[in-house]
Amino acid sequence: DAKTTQPPSMDCAEGRAANLPCNHSTISGNEYVYWYRQIHSQGPQYIIHGLKNNETNEMASLIITEDRKSSTLILPHATLRDTAVYYCIVRVEVVWDTGNQFYFGTGTSLTVIP
Amino acid sequence: DARVTQTPRHKVTEMGQEVTMRCQPILGHNTVFWYRQTMMQGLELLAYFRNRAPLDDSGMPKDRFSAEMPDATLATLKIQPSEPRDSAVYFCASGLVTGANTGELFFGEGSRLTVL
Numbered sequence: 251d252a253k254t255t256q257p258p259s260m261d262c263a264e265g266r267a268a269n270l271p272c273n274h275s276t277i278s279g280n281e282y283v284y285w286y287r288q289i290h291s292q293g294p295q296y297i298i299h300g301l302k303n304n305e306t307n308e309m310a311s312l313i314i315t316e317d318r319k320s321s322t323l324i325l326p327h328a329t330l331r332d333t334a335v336y337y338c339i340v341r342v343e344v345v346w347d348t349g350n351q352f353y354f355g356t357g358t359s360l361t362v363i364p
Numbered sequence: 365d366a367r368v369t370q371t372p373r374h375k376v377t378e379m380g381q382e383v384t385m386r387c388q389p390i391l392g393h394n395t396v397f398w399y400r401q402t403m404m405q406g407l408e409l410l411a412y413f414r415n416r417a418p419l420d421d422s423g424m425p426k427d428r429f430s431a432e433m434p435d436a437t438l439a440t441l442k443i444q445p446s447e448p449r450d451s452a453v454y455f456c457a458s459g460l461v462t463g464a465n466t467g468e469l470f471f472g473e474g475s476r477l478t479v480l
Binding site for chain 2: 294
């Protein structure tokens with residue numbers, strides 16, 4: 251699986267949009283981009299994933315560049331409860347592939363400031 | 365809501381003792397992962413099962429760790445003998461991998477192990 255690079259930490263004012271970047275310059279054509287977050291002492295939680303197109307759900311939006319070498323997770327209106335470590339993961343999405351494990355990097359620690 | 369259940373939530377033991385952690389995946393899920401998290405190493409993948417068969421346990425110290433799925437409702441991670449460096453939070457996650465599925469993982473709340 252391709253490796254990802256994320257800034258170690260970011261701050262965001264409450265109510266503002268939080269934009270979390272991720273570089274995955276060695277991503278291959280069949281690898282998806284996943285985002286998870288981990289709130290202190292809890293298990294990681296799925297946020298969103300995508301392949302090529304931008305995606306949006308009730309939690310966030312995912313913007314993937316046209317060359318797919320980077321992406322941005324957007325939390326449109328950050329709240330204090332969004333303070334967490336955010337992980338960007340690239341992963342093959344093939345049923346018969348035994349290598350489609352999830353490898354978590356160090357992530358970005360997002361602090362939402364009141 | 366369906367959830368992944370892990371027991372025990374907290375375990376304190378002495379070096380050399382056997383430790384068994386249990387995980388009940390979400391009913392119907394066909395993949396199970398074991399992760400270990402420490403401040404120094406972050407989230408490390410220990411083992412990965414699909415349809416109860418171990419597909420990858422390369423992240424596990426083989427001499428003392430073992431992972432099994434005796435049936436579809438139970439996954440176990442055993443450490444024998446335990447050492448202080450095994451102190452960590454151990455997470456189990458399950459997911460459903462099919463031809464049309466996203467492969468989203470659902471994590472349990474973790475088992476916090478302290479080896480004295």
